[in-house]
Amino acid sequence: AQKVTQAQTEISVVEKEDVTLDCVYETRDTTYYLFWYKQPPSGELVFLIRRNSFDEQNEISGRYSWNFQKSTSSFNFTITASQVVDSAVYFCALSIYNQGGKLIFGQGTELSVKP
Amino acid sequence: DVKVTQSSRYLVKRTGEKVFLECVQDMDHENMFWYRQDPGLGLRLIYFSYDVKMKEKGDIPEGYSVSREKKERFSLILESASTNQTSMYLCASSFPLQGGSNQPQHFGDGTRLSIL
Numbered sequence: 001a002q003k004v005t006q007a008q009t010e011i012s013v014v015e016k017e018d019v020t021l022d023c024v025y026e027t028r029d030t031t032y033y034l035f036w037y038k039q040p041p042s043g044e045l046v047f048l049i050r051r052n053s054f055d056e057q058n059e060i061s062g063r064y065s066w067n068f069q070k071s072t073s074s075f076n077f078t079i080t081a082s083q084v085v086d087s088a089v090y091f092c093a094l095s096i097y098n099q100g101g102k103l104i105f106g107q108g109t110e111l112s113v114k115p
Numbered sequence: 116d117v118k119v120t121q122s123s124r125y126l127v128k129r130t131g132e133k134v135f136l137e138c139v140q141d142m143d144h145e146n147m148f149w150y151r152q153d154p155g156l157g158l159r160l161i162y163f164s165y166d167v168k169m170k171e172k173g174d175i176p177e178g179y180s181v182s183r184e185k186k187e188r189f190s191l192i193l194e195s196a197s198t199n200q201t202s203m204y205l206c207a208s209s210f211p212l213q214g215g216s217n218q219p220q221h222f223g224d225g226t227r228l229s230i231l
Contacts, residue, residue, distance in 0.1 A: 009155070030144065033217045043124075045205065045222035091157060095217045100165055101146050102167050103220060105157035 002027045004094050012081055014114050019078045021109045023092030026096035029053075031097035034068065034075045039089040039108070051075065082113045119223040121206050122159070127229045132194040137207030142209055145211045147189035148220060149173075149181065152203040165211060196230045203227050209231050 036048040093103040122137035150158040160173030162181040207220040
């Protein structure tokens with residue numbers, strides 16, 4: 001069975017601090033995709049990134065970076081120099097190739113960035 | 116931009132009522148999904164559909180049914196609402212496999228449903 005675990009339920013930081021959100025996944029499939037979504041207070045989930053299981057290259061997009069390590073089944077997300085607008089719930093999700101695209105979500109991490 | 120529209124942001128119903136949640140997308144996506152979101156549990160898949168009139172059960176289909184008569188519209192139905200179905204409901208859509216890759220899902224704003 002597949003599973004995604006986000007052990008950090010809530011994180012609180014002060015603006016400009018760096019923060020890392022952890023994500024650990026379980027699957028026996030060899031082809032899969034990992035996603036991060038952001039859910040601001042308005043409620044809509046916003047897609048941030050997709051990674052396939054064959055691409056372990058880290059990715060940076062502005063203040064966001066992602067570290068994918070198959071050896072530890074982790075796909076961690078780091079926000080550098082956090083801002084108040086980063087306050088949201090962040091979800092990590094797993095999708096298995098050729099299973100209809102359905103997502104298996106972690107429990108979510110609520111990030112609060114204080115001024 | 117992809118737009119996924121859910122008919123209501125907030126809805127209050129009574130136990131035993133039949134409840135319809137509507138979702139419309141404007142990007143000609145084949146795949147559509149219904150999730151419910153509960154604190155500490157993340158999002159859990161109720162049903163999904165990969166084509167008109169096609170549907171598949173997700174992880175928690177009990178007490179729900181769906182309807183997809185048109186490609187752009189996916190309805191979630193609570194046959195006889197119960198208090199344990201009080202939750203946030205999120206609809207999503209996506210293209211199917213493209214270039215051998217699972218595609219990101221695009222989500223609506225959610226419907227916060229309360230069953231009294």
